[in-house]
Amino acid sequence: MFxxxxxxISTSLQDGAISIIRxxxxxxxxxxxxxxxxxxxxxxxxxxxxxxxIDQDKNPVDEVLISIFRAPKTYTRExxxxxxxxxxxxxxxxxxxxxxxxxxxLAKPGEFTQRAFYHGRIDLSQAEAVQDMxxxxxxxxxxxxxxGIKGSVKKLLQPLxxxxxxxxxxxxxxxxxxxxEDVEQLTTNDLLPKTNDWLEKxxxxxxxxxxxxxxxxxxxxxIVGKPNVGKSSLLxxxxxxxxxxxxxxxxxxxxxxxxQIHIGSVQLNLIDTAGIRKSNDKIEQIGIERTKxxxxxxxxxxxxxxxxxxxxxxxxxxxxxxxxxxxxxxPIITVLNKVDLISTPLPNTKDVSRGTIIETSAVxxxxxxxxxxxxxxxxxxxxxxxxxxxxxRHIHNLLNVKESLKRAASYLNSTSPQLELFAEELRGASxxxxxxxxxxxxxxxxxxxxxxxxxxx
Ligand code: GDP
Numbered sequence: 001m002f003x004x005x006x007x008x009i010s011t012s013l014q015d016g017a018i019s020i021i022r023x024x025x026x027x028x029x030x031x032x033x034x035x036x037x038x039x040x041x042x043x044x045x046x047x048x049x050x051x052x053x054i055d056q057d058k059n060p061v062d063e064v065l066i067s068i069f070r071a072p073k074t075y076t077r078e079x080x081x082x083x084x085x086x087x088x089x090x091x092x093x094x095x096x097x098x099x100x101x102x103x104x105x106l107a108k109p110g111e112f113t114q115r116a117f118y119h120g121r122i123d124l125s126q127a128e129a130v131q132d133m134x135x136x137x138x139x140x141x142x143x144x145x146x147x148g149i150k151g152s153v154k155k156l157l158q159p160l161x162x163x164x165x166x167x168x169x170x171x172x173x174x175x176x177x178x179x180x181e182d183v184e185q186l187t188t189n190d191l192l193p194k195t196n197d198w199l200e201k202x203x204x205x206x207x208x209x210x211x212x213x214x215x216x217x218x219x220x221x222x223i224v225g226k227p228n229v230g231k232s233s234l235l236x237x238x239x240x241x242x243x244x245x246x247x248x249x250x251x252x253x254x255x256x257x258x259x260q261i262h263i264g265s266v267q268l269n270l271i272d273t274a275g276i277r278k279s280n281d282k283i284e285q286i287g288i289e290r291t292k293x294x295x296x297x298x299x300x301x302x303x304x305x306x307x308x309x310x311x312x313x314x315x316x317x318x319x320x321x322x323x324x325x326x327x328x329x330x331p332i333i334t335v336l337n338k339v340d341l342i343s344t345p346l347p348n349t350k351d352v353s354r355g356t357i358i359e360t361s362a363v364x365x366x367x368x369x370x371x372x373x374x375x376x377x378x379x380x381x382x383x384x385x386x387x388x389x390x391x392x393r394h395i396h397n398l399l400n401v402k403e404s405l406k407r408a409a410s411y412l413n414s415t416s417p418q419l420e421l422f423a424e425e426l427r428g429a430s431x432x433x434x435x436x437x438x439x440x441x442x443x444x445x446x447x448x449x450x451x452x453x454x455x456x457x
Contacts, residue, residue: 002078002118005031006111007104009092016087021096023104024112028079029068034102035095036066045070053085053095061098062091076112077119123154123437125394154437160201161437164430167194171423188412191422195409198429202402209394218260218267221375222294225273225304230337233362234304235259235272238372263372271298300331300375307336307359333358333374340364397432404429 005025011018023031033041037060038051048067052060062085069080085095100106110127117127167186174185223231239259261268271294295301333356340361356374360367408425411418 002115004105005103006107006115007031007096007099008107008112009096010082010112011087011092018084019087019092021083021085021092021099022112023081023083023099024074024076024078024107024115025104026079027103028081029070031099031102031104032066032081032083035061035098036064040066040068043068045073053083053098055098062086062095064095072119075121076115077121078115124435125154125437156205157433157437160198161430161433163194163198164426164433167191168423168426168430171419171426175420175423186419188417192409192412195405195412199402199405199409202398202405206395206398206402209398218269219299219375220269220271220297221300221302222271222298223273223302223304224295225335226306226309229304229306229309230362231272231304234302234335234337234360235270237362237365237368238268238270263376266376268375300333302333302335302371302375304335304337307339307342332356333371335360335367335371337362339366394436397436400432401429404432 002025005023005027007021007023010020010022029040029043033039035053035055036049036051037054037058038049040049043049046067046069048065050065051063053062053064055061064086065084067080067082067084069075069082071078074080083095083099085091096106113122113127116122117124170184170186223235225231238261259270261270273294336357336359338361339359340363358367358371358374360371404425408422408429411422411425
């Protein structure tokens, strides 16, 4: 399918013990032979060969190990050669340039994976998972990525696509060949429960991919409360427990993130609104605006109070802020801080009508573990549930599937069911699902996806 042979440095370009230059294509072995001092033209697949890379004057450039993988049992399903050379950037670049002079083209970002996809070695969601694996910032993301590579998305969606296709085919036969008695005539009574069942499945998948997406970027946790209730102290206590470095992610949309902690394999991005509010009045205004924005984007809100205010039943400006917060569909944990300063425990702190309430002390560390596990619970994370790879593209597709199915159901609900329109919506839904696994995908879409890869993958 591809006429040229591509090459790239597949390891990250920095000084290290070993670097790998990878070639893929019909000419991979022949091109390597031109710069290698041992004969590998007849080398068997999946073998490793010791020798020297040599320049035009037969001078040795580097001592290397060369792995030969012959098509089709390779990553791209083409012949692949991997040159394991010494890891300095100079020598790695030099060998790459020799490979290019010998006839290979420099691979574009993601081109190896793109070839794997075009040759049917992996589907689109798996290809994307490879990219996620490269970019994975934490354990959970890496685990999700490996699930993606193994094709869990496909496994999940394929039965749904098959089911939709079956029904579409059956309706088409019903409409086009009404005289064909072998095929059962589908009615609203058959189709409506099925459609509702599909909708339920899509909702389930959506909720899991949304959790997956949240876990990949980390759970954005915003800390709000009056001055002096202990917001910064709690933030520091959480960070210290995790021995995390307070990160300053300047220049990103998350520039308000004060730090990241890891609970198990889940990352929490902590955003302290105290950092947003500054003393000056004008800045205060901006601060409030930004707080509102942050709240609307947050996955979880930590509302911090001084436990003694609570005791005095203070109705303060926090109530107004809370209303503002509660208008949003975001889980809230109320934290009653400074519990070390009261002598008798509070009655009724577990007042369920106010949501989750936890007593803490940033000074003694009391309640911190409880707070952490509650954060995970409210963020919708449970270790036992499977989480699926999530990308904006997938979510967009899934939401479209949902809309199509809803419209499909409405065609059944009308007094005279319109099966043709129903089938049309099912076709739309299955096309959208196909886009996730790459069955039906325009070149534009593919180009866009693969260009997000790093070179050498
Ligand atoms: P913020 O304005 O909400 O960020 O509050 P700070 O974290 O700056 O804390 C205000 C004051 O309360 C500081 O003097 C802290 O040392 C103190 N403080 C914070 N948390 C606790 C706590 O749990 N117990 C006690 N005794 N003091 C605390």
